[in-house]
Amino acid sequence: MILNQSTSNKWLKSINQQTVLRLIYSEGPISRVQLADKTGLTQQTITNIVNRLLQEDILQENVPLENGVGRKPVPLEVKSGSLYAIGIEVAVKYVRGTLVDFQKKPHAESVEMLPLTRDEGLTVQCIKKVINELLSYVPNMSQLKGIGCSIQGLVDSSTGIVLHSPGLQWIQVPLAEKLEGHYNLPVYLENDANLLAVVENLNGSLAASTHSLTFKFDHGVGGAHIMNNKLNTGANHVAGELGHIKAFYGDEAKPCHCGSSGCLTTLASYSGIKRNLGCSVEELMLRLQNNDPLAVEWSEKVEMALSMTVSNVITFLNPDHVLFTGKLIDQLGTEIRARLRQRIMENIPETCRGVKLVVLEQTPNDSILAAGLVMNQFFDVPSV
Ligand SMILES: [Zn+2]
Structure with a gap:
């Protein structure tokens, strides 16, 4: 240039x-x-x-x-108490919105259930209904700096297009444009793992970090990579797909919804456990407490696969912080978490051992996180 x-x-x-x-x-x-x-x-x-x-x-x-x-x-x-942002979580079953100030303090919340029949127009109408209600709580429109949306699926945040959301059955939906045109406010989109990484990096548990990895073990497995305080989205906005790294081989390679098999998500996520082991995570954890052979075998396999995968990514990218979050991490308990931490640190070369492994104690509310996209943009430093 x-x-x-x-x-x-x-x-x-x-x-x-x-x-x-x-x-x-x-x-x-x-x-x-x-x-x-x-x-x-x-x-x-x-x-x-x-x-x-x-x-x-x-x-x-x-x-x-x-x-x-x-x-x-x-x-x-x-003056963060007098600047506002609206955060929207577009989940598979509902749309939740929160009006927050720049100190992340919530001022109003609104929720709309989505109809079971998938219809792009109806979903967008629900999103607008939630936004309209929240607008009535904004003291002065000049104080509202934008709308942030969290979407499950692939998102091109630079153009504001939802590329593919299997849950919403959306392909190539220009959501930001639809909302910006209607409200005359900047609108930002991001998928849930990237969103968490960006917001935690701005002023959360990754604020002291410059290069970080965020891993979310939840319904699926998501990941995000921050480099020099900027999100690395890759060439096609799919960087960070930790869940589809091959982690199981031979007879242990279960089929994955991506069309491949042996992906980390097949045994290390809520949906993978349900599909491949036929039970819920809660049931599996109960069985583990009773030393049930199936649960013990799962735990050994997953601890090995998860620590190897995470260690390899750390060795390759040399982050200063790695953040773990999601319902599965919440469920694992302190004993397994401690073993994972030890295995990861043993697997990585000494030169990388300065890395800090952080567990986010509670998975945050996605609509409040989504409002953080507006703050991140407001405080963004342009690249040279
Ligand atoms: Zn896969």
Whole structure:
């Protein structure tokens, strides 16, 4: 890309402003001096940016800190309580929406059940009904910065198109365009695993991380890769499909819904266990407590396959953090989790052992997470 002088100055100004704004949001309250230290920008540049953001009513100055002599540093903070976002979870059976402020505090919730007969128009109508109800709780429309949607399936977040959602029976649906045209607000889409990774990276359990992996073991198995604080979606938006990595061989390779067999998801997810073992995860866990041979065999196989798969991905990508979440992880209990952690650390080379393995204690509400897409975009630093 060739930029002329005025475009490149504007671009640089935007990169600097967003770098400062994102830092204030994720690490604030923070003073102008600390901002200059952390960003390497001059005091004058920081002053100009902060003045602009104060004028736009995005920042607030808190009470100056006492530090003995000289001018007292003034802590700066994003006025996150007065900025709003709407988050929408489009699940297979329902649409749930939440209006949150930028501190992730929920202000209103709305839920609509989806009709059993799959109809694209009716599903979009349900989404609009939920949004319309939430709009009535927004104090001032200029404070609402956008709508974020969590979708189960393949999503091209750069164009806002749902590529394929088997649960909704959608193929190539331009959902963002349909909603943006109607509401005149920016709309962002993401699949559930990517969404979790992006939002946790912004100001959650991955805030201290630059390169991370997120693995969700739930109905299926999902994964996401953040590199330099940016989501890596791959060439066709399907990067991170951990569930379809081959992890079982020979007689143990069960058929997978992707058309292949032996995928990790066939024995390490709610749907895979139901399909291939004919029982629920809850039943399997009860059997495991009673030392039932089938359950013990499953546990050994899955611990081995899961730790090998995760270790190989860590060895290849060298993340600083790996986040585990999902209903299956919640069910495994502390003993199995501890064994998995030990196996993973033993499998990876010493050079990668600085990695932090983090378990998200509770799988978060997807509609609140989806609102985080709006915040992530608002605080996004453009790439050079
Ligand atoms: Zn598969």
